[in-house]
Amino acid sequence: MKIEELKQKMDESHYIYDDTLATVLFVALQLGRPLLIEGAAGVGKTEIAKVMATALDRDLVRLQCYEGLDESKALYEWNYQKQLLSIQVNMGSRDSEELTRSLFSDEYLLERPLLQSIRSEKPVVLLIDEIDKADEEFEAFLLELLSEMQVTIPEVGTIRAKSVPFVVLTSNRARPLSEALRRRCAYLYIQYPDMEKELAILKAKLPHVDDQLCAQVALTVQKLRSNEAILKKPSIAETLDWAAALDALGVRELTPDALRQTAGFILKNSEDMEILAETQSKDCGCGGHCGGHHHG
Amino acid sequence: MAVIAEDITMAEPVVYLEKLSAFSGMLRIGGLSVSxxxxxxxxxxxxxxGMDxxxxxxxxxxxxxxxxxxxxxxxxxVFDGFFISEEKMRKQAEEKALQEQQMRENIEALQKMGQAENLTEEQQYAYASLPAEERDRLEKLAQKYQGNSRNPDLYAGFIHSVFAKALLEQQIRMEDAAIGCQATDPELGLLYRDISNFSDTEIPKAISIIQTISRQINGELTAKRNRKGHSGKLEFxxxxxxxxxxxxxxYRLHYKKKRGRRKHLVLLCDVSGSMVQFSEFALRFIQNLNQVSDNSKVFLFSEELFEADPFSLQNMDLFRNYVRDCGIYGKGTDLGTALEEICARKPAVLNQSTTLLILSDTKTIDQPRAIEALLKAKCQAGRLILLNPIPQSRWKHIRSIQTFSALCPMVCCSTLQELAAACRRLTC
Incomplete structure (x- = not known):
């Protein structure tokens, strides 16, 4: 696949991207390397995996990481109930050795996301979401899969990938990831979008929302993000929620009152709310788009 | 070493590999591990x-x-230095030649003053890169006192000491500049800057970085290791x-889980006069670490020890006012007394599941007592780490730092980058 083709497919998926992102995705695809994406919460890391699944016309297999995640939840588990039933049913009728062998066959293997992704006949997109939430042991366990595209199950042996999945790992940098894991991945750091990109995202995701309102929302969010006093910067998802909420409320123009009433969609703690109120007393944050009701 | 990107033709993969090997070498020199x-x-x-x-x-x-x-x-x-255009390369070479010529002239002037033999090559370089006014000042000083024939040794020693001081300051400035030039990204720039030099407008950005680092440190220090396994008792x-x-x-027996020993953090923060320049960082860091750690205790000390009220730690403004009102802010440092008091507290503050983090520049009165108390605290606590906000390049000039760093792990936190790197090493 050429980079132009990838861009075309992403365009068809209505995904807003820049040249950097397209190049990084192309490099990861071309090298068959997992892609590690880091960035603040809500900048669209998970979305990239979803879009790649659509663009490449592949299934998305998602593994959500959390503290305590282990192989039985991520890779495989034996279906004990079925094994016991089989023992009871075949107790007298089959050779015991053959019975034991049959108990550890594919029939009794419960595939979890990682195994499912490498045993799939058709290549998939494997999303390992929030890897920083998983334990270090799990991170080490992933190394074999990420570098060799194979996993080892003691009772079965080594299972090689039938098809190579496109692996996307995301991290919010809650804890530093190991060097070994990083070395096996292509790396992408995503920052908050600029005004132009944010507006394009708003228009693409919420085509029914008024253009003027979109511009006001994007400008306000950009201002809030550039306000160094705001601790929790609004994410893209929050921007979209906010614009949708304003639209649902019938707001056509972002007035200071509308901003105050709906600020909970973009600011999620009281300190930031207070800062917004202070800022509003000087300037409503809409950059003058609100028609100047409050500008005396 | 520079390679002109335009010279590489796309038809020759071997050329790519050759140039890229050189580039990989440059990246390794820059500190990246490249395989x-x-x-x-x-x-x-x-x-x-392609290379278009x-x-x-x-x-x-x-x-x-x-x-x-x-x-x-x-x-x-590294990329911008390696893949440069021919025009830029020529310009850089001209600038460098001019700079070297200037340097040679300055060093010759130093030799005429008779100071060159007393100085190392590095110091001579530092002299050559001094601002012109500063060099003039030193030259005038040398001329003024050199001619004195009554006690030449005494004056030579004096001149040398003035030179040494000026050169040491210049070397520190050059080191700081070298660190600073790494940081072209304004956000990342904060990581490389001395924390005592943060301006008011940069503090909110630094706060978010401190919050991330606090979370990481807390995660590393209180991680429940060896969680796997069971207690051996059957859960009927x-x-x-x-x-x-x-x-x-x-078909499967279930066992009772091991009772995890929860790790606790005890934070001991120096708020004495010598730490005033770092106070905003120290308080912010301690407050954030306390917030992310479920079970931590915060102590402040200067001449006395003071346990911080958990309520005041909820909000930074409240905490800052609380520290300033408690009467110990900006006084002298007595680490020994503070540690002795912590060790003697009943019920015990320190035990084997406790990590004691001391944020201090280690400039304390009664050092022998402080050392004794530190060793006692080290025995009582599971882990003891000293966080020092003084840049590591200056550690060799401060005797107390050398003494304390020999006794327990000392982590430099003069820049947020160093603190983050140290935090990554804490697991080792």
Whole structure:
């Protein structure tokens, strides 16, 4: 696949991207390397995996990481109930050795996301979401899969990938990831979008929302993000929620009152709310788009 | 060493590999760990992308070589230095020749003053890079006192000491500038800057970085290691209940989990006069660490020890006012007394599941007592780490730091980058 083709497919998926992102995705695809994406919460890391699944016309297999995640939840588990039933049913009728062998066959293997992704006949997109939430042991366990595209199950042996999945790992940098894991991945750091990109995202995701309102929302969010006093910067998802909420409320123009009433969609703690109120007393944050009701 | 990107023709993969090997070498010198596989990957990607678009090549190579945001910054610098245009290269060579000529002239002037033999090559270089006014000042001083024939040794010693002081300051300035120039990204720039030099407008950005680092440190220090495994005691209720699902066969026994020993943080923060320049960082860091740690205790000390009220730690403004009102802020440092009091507290503050973090510049009165108390605290606590906000390059000039660093792990936190790096090493 050429980079132009990838861009075309992403365009068809209505995904807003820049040249950097397209190049990084192309490099990861071309090298068959997992892609590690880091960035603040809500900048669209998970979305990239979803879009790649659509663009490449592949299934998305998602593994959500959390503290305590282990192989039985991520890779495989034996279906004990079925094994016991089989023992009871075949107790007298089959050779015991053959019975034991049959108990550890594919029939009794419960595939979890990682195994499912490498045993799939058709290549998939494997999303390992929030890897920083998983334990270090799990991170080490992933190394074999990420570098060799194979996993080892003691009772079965080594299972090689039938098809190579496109692996996307995301991290919010809650804890530093190991060097070994990083070395096996292509790396992408995503920052908050600029005004132009944010507006394009708003228009693409919420085509029914008024253009003027979109511009006001994007400008306000950009201002809030550039306000160094705001601790929790609004994410893209929050921007979209906010614009949708304003639209649902019938707001056509972002007035200071509308901003105050709906600020909970973009600011999620009281300190930031207070800062917004202070800022509003000087300037409503809409950059003058609100028609100047409050500008005396 | 510079290579002109335009000279490489797309038809020759061997040329790519050769140039990229040199580039990988430069990245290694820059501190990135680059394996041959990455060079091969980079070669493969260049063959497929071509070299027409410089920005595209840069992004593609960055994706292959740089594995963190910090590494991306180093990569960008090395890339911009390596893949430069011929015109820029010639200009740089001219500038460098001019600079070297200037340096030679300055060193010759130093030799005429008779000071060159007393100075190392590094010091001579520092002299040559001094501002012109400063060099004039030193030259005038040398001329004024050199001619004195009554006690030449005494005056020579005096001149040398003035020179040494000026050169040491210049070397520190040059080191700081070298660190500062790494930080072209305004946000990352904060990581490399001395925390005592943060301006008011930069503090909110630094806060968010401090919050991240606090979370990481807390995660590393209180991680429940060896969580796997069980206590060896059978959990009857769960085993029977699970067995019922399979017709009463106990196909899997369930055991009681091991009782994890929860780790606690005890933070001891120096708020004495010598720490005033770092106070905003220290308080912010302590407050954040306390917030992310479920079970921590915060002590402040100068001449006396003071336990911080948990309520005041909820809000930074409240905490700042609380510290300033408690009467110990900006006084002298007595680490010994503070540690003795902590060790003697009943019920015990320190035990084997406690990590004691001391944020201090270690400039304390009664050092022998402080050392004794530190060793006692080290025995009582599971782990003791000293965080020092003084830049590591200056540690060799401060005797108390040398003494304390020999006794317990000392982590430099003069820049947020160093603190983050140290935090990553805490697991080792």
């Amino acid at each position: 041959p596989k990455e060079t091969a990957d980079a070669c493969q990607i260049l063959i497929s992308l 678009d410089r920005e595209q090549v840069k992004t593609a190579l960055r994706t292959v070589y740089a594995k963190s945001r910090e590494e991306q910054l180093t990569f960008d610098q 209720r769960r085993t029977i209940r699970k067995g019922l699902e399979t017709g009463g066969s106990f």
